[in-house]
Amino acid sequence: MRAAIITFPGINRENDIARAVTMAGGEALHAWHADADLPAKTDLVVLPGGFSYGDYLRCGAIAARAPIMAAVKAHIARGGHVLAVCNGFQIACEAGLLPGILMRNAGLKFVCRMQHLKVERTDTAFTAAYQSGQVIAVCIAHGEGNYVTDDETLAMLEGEGRVAFRYCDAAGDITKRNPNGSRNAIAGVYSENFRVLGMMPHPENLIEILVGGTDGLGLFESLMKAA
Amino acid sequence: MKARITVTLKTGVLDPQGKAIEGALKSFGLGGIESVRQGKLFEIELAAQSPAEAETRLKEACEKLLANTVVENYRIEVIG
Numbered sequence: 001m002r003a004a005i006i007t008f009p010g011i012n013r014e015n016d017i018a019r020a021v022t023m024a025g026g027e028a029l030h031a032w033h034a035d036a037d038l039p040a041k042t043d044l045v046v047l048p049g050g051f052s053y054g055d056y057l058r059c060g061a062i063a064a065r066a067p068i069m070a071a072v073k074a075h076i077a078r079g080g081h082v083l084a085v086c087n088g089f090q091i092a093c094e095a096g097l098l099p100g101i102l103m104r105n106a107g108l109k110f111v112c113r114m115q116h117l118k119v120e121r122t123d124t125a126f127t128a129a130y131q132s133g134q135v136i137a138v139c140i141a142h143g144e145g146n147y148v149t150d151d152e153t154l155a156m157l158e159g160e161g162r163v164a165f166r167y168c169d170a171a172g173d174i175t176k177r178n179p180n181g182s183r184n185a186i187a188g189v190y191s192e193n194f195r196v197l198g199m200m201p202h203p204e205n206l207i208e209i210l211v212g213g214t215d216g217l218g219l220f221e222s223l224m225k226a227a
Numbered sequence: 228m229k230a231r232i233t234v235t236l237k238t239g240v241l242d243p244q245g246k247a248i249e250g251a252l253k254s255f256g257l258g259g260i261e262s263v264r265q266g267k268l269f270e271i272e273l274a275a276q277s278p279a280e281a282e283t284r285l286k287e288a289c290e291k292l293l294a295n296t297v298v299e300n301y302r303i304e305v306i307g
Contacts, residue, residue: 058295065292094295101297108243148240148298181241 001026001227004042006072008033008063011050011087013204020204021046024220026227033066043227044081045072047088049141049202059102059144060090069095081125081223082196086142089188089198098189098198099157100149102142106181110143114212115179115201117165117187118172124190125226126164126197129218135172136215138201140179145200147182147189154183164188164197228273228281229306232293235266240298269293278305 003021005028007014018028021044029039038045052063063069076082076097084092090102105111116137119130130136149157157163165188169176174185180200188199203216236242242264249263271288275281285303294301 057292061292061295099297101295103241103298104243106241106243108247146241150297181243 001043001224002029002039002041003027003044003046003223004029004031004038005046005048006031006033006068007048008050008052008066008091010052010054011048011063013049013086013202016202016204017046017048017085020207020216020220023207024217024224026220026224031068033063033068035068036071038068038071038075042075042080044083044223045075047072047082047084047091048204049086049088052087052091055087055144058090058094060087060092060094063087063091064094064096073097076191076196079195081226083126083219083223084196084198085202085204086145086200089200090144092196092198097196098191099153100147100189102144102200103146103148104144105142105146105179110141111145111179112141113139113179115140115187116168116170116172116177117201118168118174119165120163121161124164124194124197124222126219126222128222128225130222133172135168135170136218137170137213138203138206138216139212140201142180142200145180145182147180147186147200149183157186157189158184160192162190162192162194164190165199165201228275228278230271230273230281230285231304231306232269232271232285232289233266233302233304234269234289234294234299235302236264237298237300278307281305
């Protein structure tokens with residue numbers, strides 16, 4: 001798997017993603033926001049976390065209009081995969097790759113902590129290494145993770161099975177531990193063709209026992225198998 | 228030409244910042260505050276032949292970047 005990790009000004013998680021890709025057996029390549037093209041033979045594009053453009057205007061709004069995004073859209077049109085994490089998720093929503101928007105956390109505070117997620121389905125390129133209904137422990141670190149859509153869009157996402165992960169407690173109860181007020185406790189969503197995944201939590205930071213667990217590695221191993 | 232663009236949250240969209248400001252204003256003991264919604268104001272100078280042309284360009288600016296129409300409304304005023 002050749003993963004093109006895109007760095008926008010203010011992004012700071014690109015090397016964490018690169019480590020996770022490498023650990024899963026993939027090849028991590030870097031691309032710059034001002035580039036017109038992705039590296040040759042890119043299987044996966046990653047929009048990493050951070051604070052692109054200082055979160056000015058709206059989180060991800062300015063990065064979503066960067067030159068490289070045209071190449072990302074062409075990659076999706078060719079059937080390529082995109083993983084968008086945290087600020088990357090905000091960029092993907094602002095670029096129209098995914099529906100909805102990430103608003104300020106309902107509790108107004110930046111939330112940085114370990115968080116359980118329920119894996120909604122395991123028949124996608126991103127989650128095949130997990131068990132159905134599995135509860136995984138990863139970390140979250142965001143101030144604007146409150147996933148909002150209108151009622152029709154929410155019904156469409158639920159109806160099409162496009163919710164990837166939901167916030168939950170250790171027992172998998174999705175009515176508990178919602179860190180930001182997201183509708184239906186949504187932590188991640190898929191695009192219509194299930195080739196784009198946007199999520200607020202950071203699976204790339206839970207890949208080693210030494211730093212708290214390995215529950216995030218499955219996502220990268222799944223992508224490795226899909227490539 | 229000068230213009231002013233106001234971006235506000237649509238009705239029904241949760242505005243935790245507005246709520247916090249509302250709470251602060253009420254805590255001062257200011258009477259009569261019923262609700263607060265926070266928005267954004269852009270003051271823009273642009274070269275255009277006519278107010279209509281300016282408005283067309285600013286509408287494009289709003290749709291492409293200044294507002295996220297999933298949750299926000301915008302209002303354009305060309306001041307002249």
